[in-house]
């Protein structure tokens with residue numbers, strides 16, 4: 418008498434594997450210029466829409482709301498204001514190192530001086546100090562730059578003005 422496979426072994430087994438999936442992603446001319454300027458001059462670039470005049474960082478080809486091509490690159494400040502912030506406690510594999518990124522760390526959405534949209538990045542504060550919406554921060558660049566987003570090591574809070 419035959420039995421069905423599901424009757425012989427009703428529990429399913431799982432296999433665990435780590436997939437290695439290298440890939441290349443074309444970042445375009447403006448994206449290349451953005452990373453080149455960070456690497457060579459520690460300058461952050463945005464791009465201005467010729468119609469609504471908004472400045473986007475990082476540079477992109479089109480202004481979404483206007484649906485027009487942008488080509489005016491503008492230099493932005495290295496400082497900005499935190500608009501949203503969160504404490505990340507979820508560990509994940511850092512794609513740059515292949516190691517588990519230590520937690521917790523602070524992630525912020527920053528309105529850079531001269532830009533109209535938000536730029537997200539790690540915010541590093543002194544031990545025991547939290548980051549808050551409204552804090553002014555500045556970019557701290559990595560010593561060794563490779564033309565990647567990690568060339569901005571993190572943003573650090575600036576001293577608060579005395580009342």
Ligand SMILES: [Zn+2]
Pocket residue numbers: 466467468469470471480481482483484
């Ligand atoms: Zn526009």
